Amino acid sequence: MAEIKYQYAYDESKNLVSIKDITKENRNQHQYICIGCGSPLLPRAIGSQYRRPHFYHKELVDCSGETYLHKLAKKLIK
Numbered sequence: 001m002a003e004i005k006y007q008y009a010y011d012e013s014k015n016l017v018s019i020k021d022i023t024k025e026n027r028n029q030h031q032y033i034c035i036g037c038g039s040p041l042l043p044r045a046i047g048s049q050y051r052r053p054h055f056y057h058k059e060l061v062d063c064s065g066e067t068y069l070h071k072l073a074k075k076l077i078k
């Protein structure tokens with residue numbers, strides 16, 4: 001299964017947040033939720049110089065990347 005790089009997530013207030021807005025300082029101040037499946041996401045590689053930061057699913061879930069991208073696209077257009 002191809003790994004989708006999740007660059008956006010909802011926070012607990014359903015605000016769309018970009019991984020670029022996550023810092024080592026604020027990463028634990030919010031809960032992040034997948035746009036596609038509604039499961040918890042966690043930020044990874046924050047502040048890393050070697051890996052591109054992204055969200056990943058806290059638990060292994062059957063998440064459709066297409067649903068995620070579709071919903072994200074709709075959100076970003078608004």
Ligand SMILES: [Zn+2]
Nearest residue numbers: 034036037063
């Ligand atoms: Zn998901």
